[in-house]
Each structure stands twice: as C-alpha cells, then as structure tokens.
Amino acid sequence: MFLVSSFLMLFILLYLFMNHYNFWSKKRVKEGDIKTMLTDNLQILLGSQHLSVMIQRVYDQHHDVRYVGMYQFLRPVLVVKCPDLIKEICVKNFDNFQDHKNVLSETAEEIWFKNLLVLKGETWKKMRSTISPSFTSSKMRSMFNIMNNNSEAFVEHFLKKKEEIITLEMKDVLTRYTTSLIANSTLGLKVDSLEDRENEYYKMGSEAIDSSSLRRKSVLVVYQLIPTIADFLRIQLFGEHVTSFFANIVADTIKFREEQCIENSDVLGLLLEARKKQHCKKQTTEYKETKYKDENFSKSNCIDLDLTDIGIASQLFIFAIGSFETISTSLSFLVYELAVNPDVQDKLIEEIDEINICENVPSYEKILKMEYMEMVVSENLRKWPVNVATDRVTTKPHTIAPKHPGEFALHLEENTSIMIPIFAIHHDPKYHKNPEKFDPERFSGENRRKMVPYSYLPFGIGPRFCIGSRFALLAIKVLIFHLLSHFVIVPVEKTQIPIRLSKNSFSITAEDGFFVGLKRRN
Numbered sequence: 001m002f003l004v005s006s007f008l009m010l011f012i013l014l015y016l017f018m019n020h021y022n023f024w025s026k027k028r029v030k031e032g033d034i035k036t037m038l039t040d041n042l043q044i045l046l047g048s049q050h051l052s053v054m055i056q057r058v059y060d061q062h063h064d065v066r067y068v069g070m071y072q073f074l075r076p077v078l079v080v081k082c083p084d085l086i087k088e089i090c091v092k093n094f095d096n097f098q099d100h101k102n103v104l105s106e107t108a109e110e111i112w113f114k115n116l117l118v119l120k121g122e123t124w125k126k127m128r129s130t131i132s133p134s135f136t137s138s139k140m141r142s143m144f145n146i147m148n149n150n151s152e153a154f155v156e157h158f159l160k161k162k163e164e165i166i167t168l169e170m171k172d173v174l175t176r177y178t179t180s181l182i183a184n185s186t187l188g189l190k191v192d193s194l195e196d197r198e199n200e201y202y203k204m205g206s207e208a209i210d211s212s213s214l215r216r217k218s219v220l221v222v223y224q225l226i227p228t229i230a231d232f233l234r235i236q237l238f239g240e241h242v243t244s245f246f247a248n249i250v251a252d253t254i255k256f257r258e259e260q261c262i263e264n265s266d267v268l269g270l271l272l273e274a275r276k277k278q279h280c281k282k283q284t285t286e287y288k289e290t291k292y293k294d295e296n297f298s299k300s301n302c303i304d305l306d307l308t309d310i311g312i313a314s315q316l317f318i319f320a321i322g323s324f325e326t327i328s329t330s331l332s333f334l335v336y337e338l339a340v341n342p343d344v345q346d347k348l349i350e351e352i353d354e355i356n357i358c359e360n361v362p363s364y365e366k367i368l369k370m371e372y373m374e375m376v377v378s379e380n381l382r383k384w385p386v387n388v389a390t391d392r393v394t395t396k397p398h399t400i401a402p403k404h405p406g407e408f409a410l411h412l413e414e415n416t417s418i419m420i421p422i423f424a425i426h427h428d429p430k431y432h433k434n435p436e437k438f439d440p441e442r443f444s445g446e447n448r449r450k451m452v453p454y455s456y457l458p459f460g461i462g463p464r465f466c467i468g469s470r471f472a473l474l475a476i477k478v479l480i481f482h483l484l485s486h487f488v489i490v491p492v493e494k495t496q497i498p499i500r501l502s503k504n505s506f507s508i509t510a511e512d513g514f515f516v517g518l519k520r521r522n
C-alpha cells in the first residue's frame, strides 16, 4: 500500500513538474534547455555561476527569434531579444507593462516596499513625477559642486602617498568614494569613508549591497518559490540593523531641518516640499468635500503618496543602495579599461588637459561638452552594463502579434514576467561588431547615429528608465576628470587580464577585484 501511494505521489509530482515546465512550449514559444536551466538556477543560488551566463545561454540557444522562454526556478520568464519588440513593450505599450515583478514581501521590510523601483501603477507615476525634479539638468548643476569637492578630496587622499605607483583595489576605494558622495548629495551629510574607514554609514551601506552571501540569495529564492510562506514568515533581506540605521538617519535629518527651518534643494528637500504641499491639498480637499461635495476632483490627485518619514527614507534608501553599487562598479570597470587600453587613456588625458590649461576648476558645461569622455563612458556602459538585465510584468493581458514566418500570436496573461537582457544585447555582434573590444569610437557622432535603436540600454528604457542616470553619468565623468588630471592608471602585477567576472554577485563585478596602479603625472 505504502509503495503504491509513494508511486502515485511521485507520479503526481512529476506530472506537476513537467506540466509547469511546458508553459512556453504550450504557447509555441522556443525555450532554453530545461535541464540546463534548472542546473543554472541551482548554481546561481550556490554562487558557482552568474545570472548573466544563464541568460546568455538562453539568448544564444535560438537564433533569429524575437523572444525565448526561460524559467527562473518556478517562474516562466519571456526573454525579449529584438530591439523593436523591446520598444513595443517598454515604450509603445507601457500601460500594459508598467511594473517590475515583486522580489520581496510587502510586509517584511517597510523601507524597501515603498521605494520608486517597486512602487506600482498610479502610485509609482505620482512618486516618479514628485522625485523627477531632483534630477533635472538644473539640479545636476547644483550637485556638480558637491561632486567636484568629493572628487578633489578623493584625489588629494592619494596625492599624499609617497609611492611611485600606488596599487589599489578600485572597487573598494570607489565604493568608499560613492558612499561619501551619496551621503553628501542626498542628505547633506559629510562622510569621509577613505579616512574614516569604519564609519557607520559606509558599513551599513556596504552591508546593504552585499549580494554574495548564501543567506541573501536564499531569501530571494524563497520569495520566488514560496512567496506566501515567505510573506507569512516576514523573512528579511537586509536585516533590522541596516534598515533602522537608514530610517533613523533620515528621520534625524528631517527633524533637524524642520527645527532649524532649513530648506535644501537636494532630494530630501524636494520630498519634504512635496509633503508640505500634500498636507495643504488634503486640507483644501476636505474643505471642498464637506462644503461643496465636489465630485470632479481628479481621482489620481487623490492618491496620497507615502511621504511620512519612513516613506521618504524608502526613496533615499533605494537611491543610496542603487548608487553605491552601480556608480562604483561602473567606475571600477572604466578604470580597468583605461589601464589596459593606454591609447584610449592618452586620448582622454589630452582632452582633459585642454580644459585644465584654460581653467583651474572644470565647469559643469565643460564636462558635459567633453566628446571623447562621453564616448569612453558610453562604451564602458556598453561593454559592462552594471545591471545585466531589467524586467517588466504584464499589468494587463497583451498579445504580441506575429511578425516573422513561423511565428504565432503570443498571448501573455496578466502578471507574466518579461526580461530585457541588457548584457546579452550589448554583446550581440548583430548590434555591436566585435563586442569584446573596448572601442569608444562606436559612440562617435556618426557611428552612434548608425546604431540600431534600442540596442544600447545601460539605464533601461521607456518611462521606467533609470531616474539617476544623469547623476550617475556626471559623477563618473567628474571623478575620472580629476583622477586623470593627476594620475596615469597603469596595470600592475595583480591586474587580472582579461578580467574574469565573479560568479557570486547579482550585478557584474571582477572575480579577483579590480587591481590597478596610480602613477603620478609629472
């Protein structure tokens, strides 16, 4: 009896398993090899493979198709390969694909669940339009001084060293630089993580972005596999000490600014201004509603954004962890590429020196007008897009109409996962010839015009495009400007050539660090 019921159980499980993993084939979508995908998922969890390898394998498996089916554990994901289709999904039909998928519970960590990246629908729209003014070019002009000061302090720190060539692991020093910059530009805090190596802001920030631990990965997988149980158990990703540190630091700064009537034009300042306006509008609306019963008051205006201290802390938290990892990683790859491509570095130094001859301190306009700098930074983000992929979920059912012979109409139900494989597209020779070559000339005016539209997506695409892209690009350029004004970056014994990517992190980074030497210019 026991044997029969065990067989029956096994049969049912096998049936459910097979039935689950034919989600895409039932829709007549070509998919990756199931056995390989399951092994890949497990290896990603154990830290013996990077997500980009799994995506690349699925991407390469079927040529001349616009999309391929993949499974992230139990979740079917449609990997979109064709730039035109990416536009159709992320831009033209944005209303049907507005949101990102949930990666965590709505109840476990409040500071996470209110941020712009995870907000959905109308609430996301309203928060995005509230925060966007913090990232306009006029705001960037005022951030520019903060970036200049932080970059100068960074360079000064190394100019004090006596060695002829200073060997550095750049990811470490650049993460320290980025945390100081973000503390300064979002909250007005002065933090020097190069001198004060154990400061709390840096320690908590690095803990928040550390994705290499098995515990962190397991939490994410548990949320993917059994979200209801994970929700019930309120399993935390970041940990109480990290989230309350950020919540408290924001609450203390708000209290200080309100008591001292300080009105700054940084991100915190804008959110506080929106909070004041929301409060005023609420009072006026209540008055209207009781006196006139105004039925026409626009519904979307009535959405209250969470601009309590924790709601504001949530936005600043995503800016902080979004920036620490992305800016420091992108700068680390760039410094490495300059070390191993001396011709590119020489040309960039020439452009920098032309500005230094005329001015003591570079102006915002001059940095923005540097053509070669723009080309080098863009090529770095092409070859090394920090976020290897981005995602969308269908917020309304959508049908992708057939376009090529052999294609069928593909009906996607609500809540289907879509993946935009940024790294794979940037390394597809169909769009970027000789993709492993670091070649800034791809981004010269003429070549850029020839690039296939939507085949270069380091900051994503459409209305959910990265809100911090202007900030990130400026911060990268300003630091490189100051660094190359005083130092030449050279390979050292520990420089890993070619670079090997770490298997044990979510975003891309080097397996054995980014070691280079800084050699003082004469």
Ligand code: HEM
Binding pocket: 116, 117, 118, 128, 318, 319, 320, 322, 323, 326, 327, 330, 385, 386, 387, 389, 390, 391, 457, 458, 459, 460, 461, 462, 463, 464, 465, 466, 467, 468, 469, 471, 472
């Ligand atoms: C080199 C640096 C950076 C890269 C490569 C990068 C990349 C990205 C990508 C690919 C997305 C997804 C976009 C999409 O799905 O279409 C994104 C979203 C986002 N990024 Fe960045 N990012 C960078 C820096 C920053 C910085 C400095 C901040 C904050 C100041 C930031 C804040 C955000 C936020 C809040 C979102 C979500 C936007 C929304 O859903 O409305 N990022 N980023």
